[in-house]
Amino acid sequence: MTRTISDDAVRRLSGAIQIPTLSMLNYADTDFSAFDTFLQFLQDAFPLLHATLEREQVNTYGLVYIWRGTRPEREPILLMAHYDVVPAEDLAGEWKYPPFSGTVAEGRVWGRGTLDIKSQLIAHMEAVETLIRAGFTPERDIYFAYGHDEEISSGTNGATIIAALFKQRGLRFAGILDEGGLVVTGAIKGVRSPVALIGVSEKGHCNYEITVRGSGGHSSMPPKKTALGQAAELVTRIERHPLPARLTPTVLTMLQRVSVEMGGLTRFALQNTWLLGGLVKSLLANSAETNAMLRTTCAPTMARASDAENVLPQTATVNINVRLLAGDTIDSVAAHFRKLAGDMPVEIRPLSRTEASPVSPSSGEFYEQIEKLTQKWFPDAIVVPYLVMGGTDSRKYADSSDHIYRFTPIQVTNEEKNAIHNRDESISIENYAGMVHFFEALLESF
Ligand SMILES: [Zn+2]
Incomplete structure (x- = not known):
């Protein structure tokens, strides 16, 4: 040609x-x-x-x-x-x-x-x-x-x-x-041949604005936890508790086809996911690029609290940028955040709504x-x-x-x-x- x-x-x-x-x-x-x-x-x-x-x-x-x-x-x-x-x-x-x-x-x-x-x-x-x-x-x-x-x-x-x-x-x-x-x-570790990527689906995306309420006041007599401290703790929980990894049929087919060029263990595991699915997931979760194929990702990107250095924040707000894998929805991720927040006084608001595509x-x-x-x-x-x-x-x-x-x-x-x-x-x-x-x-x- x-x-x-x-x-x-x-x-x-x-x-x-x-x-x-x-x-x-x-x-x-x-x-x-x-x-x-x-x-x-x-x-x-x-x-x-x-x-x-x-x-x-x-x-x-x-x-x-x-x-x-x-x-x-x-x-x-x-x-x-x-x-x-x-x-x-x-x-x-x-x-x-x-x-x-x-x-x-x-x-x-x-x-x-x-x-x-x-x-x-x-x-x-x-x-x-x-x-x-x-x-x-x-x-x-x-x-x-x-x-x-x-x-x-x-x-x-x-x-x-x-x-x-x-x-x-x-x-x-x-x-x-x-x-x-x-x-x-x-693009894929261990694969030397070019790979032609035909997109069959798209991740969804949503920004969540999470607001934690505090009591305000002067910073000379702070409570045990300020609104900002609680928001920081929630961000830590979100990072520590990622949404579960799933090997979707698309990603599995893609990886199996390229696996002929991969190293022994990865190849063997990919061709025997009925036995080694857990291993495959943990291997892939190691790289940010393949991890994103496996799960809905949550990235805290923005935060704001008090406007002054000696004033306790009335509220602390964080933005979590989420990319949704088919199977998770904007509402199910909001429920996940709410559960992680426990008894914190939070309000969780999805700012935009684009679900994962079919x-x-x-x-x-x-x-x-x-x-x-x-x-x-x-x-x-x-x-x-x-x-x-x-x-x-x-x-x-x-x-x-x-x-x-x-x-x-x-x-x-x-x-x-x-x-x-x-x-x-x-x-x-x-x-x-x-x-x-x-x-x-x-x-x-x-
Ligand atoms: Zn374009």
């Missing part, structure tokens, strides 16, 4: 990177003129696509395209990405090439959005444009949905509204593919098609189902499909992966070309 692409295609990706479609902490601060420019850019860059596909703007900047197939009675497919990016100003001086220059150098395109994730959107369009030029029409209807606020407002204004519209229209998708897992090396099967026609293509594109890789630790827009579409996957078909080093949301984000032209051809092949199979 070829990993080359025309200079024009590279220029189109670079052009998309040059438009600063920034997600702002406060949605009202968004500079929508950049988003308007981006929408116009797409129309100019992909004329055949825009002459052939239906296009809708949902809530102004959410983008939907529909490529009508020859057999509309078959269930449609949905491909996704988002076109907002995180800001880069604070690091701008440290970038090798400016973050919105779209510089093409050293065999790469540089800038914000090259890995997260304008590249996926532009690769879709490049693939569609090529296929239309070649006279291809799909059998199924193919939908494309692109959110504009994935990064900071978690798709509240984009994906959420598009998903509601699809639901209202009674659409059911045979499969959905969004950004997510990549082909990585060195788990899509690592089988079935759509998954197998992605798996087969991935194996073909990355012949050295071990292809595995994967639990996505962060969040993607695709979780909003759970009512429209049981087959939702998160995967971007590029192979990255740890260094490249660390450039996401960081400085020097860039994609090799070879990787980008592979991604375009992957989507061509995927679209052709529908």
Whole structure:
């Protein structure tokens, strides 16, 4: 399979990177003129696509395209990405090439959005444009949905509204593919081959604000336990009593597939979890990365109490950032905290509510098609189902499909992966070309 692409295609990706479609902490601060420019850019860059596909703007900047197939009675497919990016100003001086220059150098395109994730959107369009030029029409209807606020407002204004519209229209998708897992090396200890991570589920997340009440007063005559002291004790209890580890089928399948390359004990234990499940869990719990696959994690991140050095706090408040594994819920974790608090005078308030997503099967026609293509594109890789630790827009579409996957078909080093949301984000032209051809092949199979 070829990993080359025309200079024009590279220029189109670079052009998309040059438009600063920034997600702002406060949605009202968004500079929508950049988003308007981006929408116009797409129309100019992909004329055949825009002459052939239906296009809708949902809530102004959410983008939907529909490529009508020859057999509309078959269930449609949905491909996704988002076109907002995180800001880069604070690091701008440290970038090798400016973050919105779209510089093409050293065999790469540089800038914000090259890995997260304008590249996926532009690769879709490049693939569609090529296929239309070649006279291809799909059998199924193919939908494309692109959110504009994935990064900071978690798709509240984009994906959420598009998903509601699809639901209202009674659409059911045979499969959905969004950004997510990549082909990585060195991510799992002891595994030397690249591993292609096809996300089948996402952890949920919730911030809990826990407030402990105290009596206040002057610090010269403190009680045995101040509100802050009690809050500190509760934080210690939360860290000492993690939620139980569970080897979910997704994580177990993933680890078993890669275990052929692992050391003797780990491999033996993974293949005999009926006997050694406890050992596997304790081995995995040793590393922060694999521990997060096993359980709902609770990270105390913020605390506040009295405003003055000699005033006892009336209340002490801590924030616990929680990532939920399927099986635990926002309410069950709140109950866990309440139990740990015992008779402390606490109030526990979940500030946001995103439950863990349902788990899509690592089988079935759509998954197998992605798996087969991935194996073909990355012949050295071990292809595995994967639990996505962060969040993607695709979780909003759970009512429209049981087959939702998160995967971007590029192979990255740890260094490249660390450039996401960081400085020097860039994609090799070879990787980008592979991604375009992957989507061509995927679209052709529908
Ligand atoms: Zn993203």
